[in-house]
Amino acid sequence: KQEVTQIPAALSVPEGENLVLNCSFTDSAIYNLQWFRQDPGKGLTSLLLIQSSQREQTSGRLNASLDKSSGRSTLYIAASQPGDSATYLCAVGTGTASKLTFGTGTRLQVTL
Amino acid sequence: EAGVTQSPTHLIKTRGQQATLRCSPISGHTSVYWYQQALGLGLQFLLWYDEGEERNRGNFPPRFSGRQFPNYSSELNVNALELEDSALYLCASSQHRGQLAKNIQYFGAGTRLSVL
Numbered sequence: 377k378q379e380v381t382q383i384p385a386a387l388s389v390p391e392g393e394n395l396v397l398n399c400s401f402t403d404s405a406i407y408n409l410q411w412f413r414q415d416p417g418k419g420l421t422s423l424l425l426i427q428s429s430q431r432e433q434t435s436g437r438l439n440a441s442l443d444k445s446s447g448r449s450t451l452y453i454a455a456s457q458p459g460d461s462a463t464y465l466c467a468v469g470t471g472t473a474s475k476l477t478f479g480t481g482t483r484l485q486v487t488l
Numbered sequence: 489e490a491g492v493t494q495s496p497t498h499l500i501k502t503r504g505q506q507a508t509l510r511c512s513p514i515s516g517h518t519s520v521y522w523y524q525q526a527l528g529l530g531l532q533f534l535l536w537y538d539e540g541e542e543r544n545r546g547n548f549p550p551r552f553s554g555r556q557f558p559n560y561s562s563e564l565n566v567n568a569l570e571l572e573d574s575a576l577y578l579c580a581s582s583q584h585r586g587q588l589a590k591n592i593q594y595f596g597a598g599t600r601l602s603v604l
Contacts, residue, residue: 407588412595419492419578420595427589465531469588475521475544476593478531 378403378470382479389456390487397451397482399466404444406468410476411440411451413462420465424451456486490515492581492596500602501569509564509599513581519543520562521582521593522554526575534577537562569603576600 379402389395399409407428412420424433424440426449432441439452449466463483467476493512501507513520522534533546537556545552551567560581566573577600580593 408591410592417576417600419494419597420580422592422594425590425592429589467531469591474519474536474538474582474588474591475533475546476523476531477533478523480530 378406378468378477380466380468380477380479382464382466382482384482385480386483386485388485388487391456391458393456393486394452394454395456395484397453397464397466397484399449399451399479401447401449401468401477403470404447406444406470408469409440409442409449410467410469411438411449412465412467414465414481415462423464453484456484458486458488461485492579492594494577494579494596494599496599497597498600498602500604502604503569503571505569507566507569507573507601509566509577509579509601510561511564511579511581511596512561513579514594517581517583517594518560519582519591520556520560521580522562522564523578523580524548524575525578525598526572531578535564566601571603574601574603 383398411423426442437454442449463481465481467478519538536544554564556562576598578598580595582593
C-alpha cells in the first residue's frame with residue numbers, strides 16, 4: 377500500500393526566503409507525482425506534474441524534483457511571497473487505477 | 489474555459505439522511521474522481537468514473553456511491569449519513585486517454601458536507 381509523507385508539517389518563513397518542501401513515498405512504482413496548493417477551505421490548484429520518466433519540472437519560481445528510486449520529491453520555492461502562504465500537497469499516481477495517493481501536506485506561512 | 493464546478497458549496501444534513509453532491513468536469517474531460525478530505529485524515533480517494541463506468545473505488549463502505557452521466561458530469565451519493573461523513577468532498581477531472589503519466593487531475597472547489 378502506497379504511503380506518502382510530507383515534512384515538515386508546518387513552516388513559517390520571512391518574505392524573500394528560498395525554501396524546500398519534502399515528500400516521500402514508499403512504493404517507487406509510480407507513474408507520476410503532482411504538487412498542489414490548497415488555500416483554506418478551498419479546492420486544490422495543480423502546480424506541477426512530474427512524469428515518472430522525468431527528473432524535474434519548473435514553473436516560474438517553483439521547481440519540483442523527483443528521485444523515484446529513493447522515493448523522494450522536493451518542491452523548491454524561490455523568493456517566497458506572502459501570497460505563497462497555503463498548504464502544499466504532494467500526490468503520487470501508482471499502479472493502473474488512475475487514483476492519487478496524497479500526503480498530509482505542509483502548511484506554509486510567509487510573513488512580511 | 490470553465491474549470492471543474494461542484495454544487496452545492498455547502499450542505500447540511502442530519503444523521504441517517506442522504507446527501508447528493510454534483511460535479512461538472514472540464515469540457516473534454518471524460519474522467520471524474522471523488523475524494524474526501526475529513527479533518528485530520530487528509531485526502532482519501534473515493535471513486536473514479538470514466539466513460540460512464542465506475543473504474544475504481546477506495547476503501548469506503550457501499551453507502552458511498554455515484555454515477556457518471558452521458559455528458560460526463562457526476563453525482564456522489566452518500567446514504568445513511570453518519571457524523572464522521574462530515575468533510576470537504578472534492579471532485580477532479582482529467583482527460584484519461586491511457587497515458588497515465590501525463591494524467592493531470594484538475595480539482596473543483598469542493599462541497600462542504602456537515603452532518604449534525
